[in-house]
Amino acid sequence: MRQWVSSACVGFVRACVVAAVTMPVPAVWAAAATLWIRWWGGDPWSGTVPFVWACVGTLALARPVSRMVRSLVAKWTGTVIPAGYRQAAPVTRLSTGFWWNGFSYERTKRDALMDQRWRTRWRDPAFWRDLRFTAIAPLTAGVIAAVPPAGAATAVLGFSRSAFLVGVLGLVVAVATAPYAWRPVVPMARRFLRPTPAMTLAERVDELTAQRADTTVAQAAEIRRIERDLHDGAQARLVALGLSLATVPSPWTARSTWP
Known part of the structure; x- marks a missing residue:
């Protein structure tokens, strides 16, 4: 009860x-x-x-x-x-001063966000x-x-x-x-x-595409860092080796100084 x-x-x-x-x-x-x-x-x-x-x-x-x-x-x-x-992509400012929201160019960030919000909602x-x-x-x-x-x-x-x-x-x-x-x-x-299953699959594909793009960008940045480290390190060692060779006295110069 x-x-x-x-x-x-x-x-x-x-x-x-x-x-x-x-x-x-x-x-x-x-x-x-x-x-x-x-x-x-x-x-x-x-x-x-x-x-x-x-x-x-x-x-x-x-x-x-x-x-x-x-x-x-x-x-x-x-x-x-x-x-x-659907998650909206971040708005970016271009070199021209306009803001790109994935759909259109706007003069201010506020207009870009407002336009993106409405477009994303109507198309979602x-x-x-x-x-x-x-x-x-x-x-x-x-x-x-x-x-x-x-x-x-x-x-x-x-x-x-x-x-x-x-x-x-x-x-x-x-x-x-x-x-x-x-x-x-x-x-x-x-x-x-x-x-729906189709929407879930599409969202998963978009997520994997974004992850792949992020991974590609990270790998490219890592490759550039390794190349820069190799270039700078090898160049520094070559310069140091050149300076060391330049300071080594020549054998002919050393003989001329003998008594």
Whole structure:
């Protein structure tokens, strides 16, 4: 009995967390719909403002929501789901004064980093994978996770309004579903948030290519150092040998000095 109560309490808290994490995008769209209903005055352009605002909010929330879900799954179950985000290359300043970010030339480092950040995000398949997850999760794992808090809210309203049958039913639903309502988010995160085998292979190829390039650069630097050491050492020894030979007296000169 104690174990069941503990499991129900932990499950209820986790279900509330999952519901809160997966529902920001629907909340944004609900707010946009509310604004459209209240403020639309017949102008077609005024109706597009809430829609644009909802799209921008969805794009901005895709990555934070997915990161939070990965963190929760890793904390609760020990399952680490790799993000697979592409790492941007460092920006470099050229001799002309412009900054190269891998895509374009910019006048300042700040502009180069900003342009690189947006280009990398739009071209990263992981970003679109996160966006797909934020669109699917509220309708699946989010709805299931919302059952225990909804049952608890129904129980509170039922008992507060003397509708004891409704309160008891809500309490039973909340307690019975609490240990299990948060669990569907785990297989969903594995299915939709982990990189595909092709993406994993491509990332591995890129990593090996970068390691090979670093190794080649290090080997070239080491070869140049050895050549420089050999050249400088041999040259110094040759110069010392020449000076030594120059200081050695000639035998004919030595004979002329005899008595």
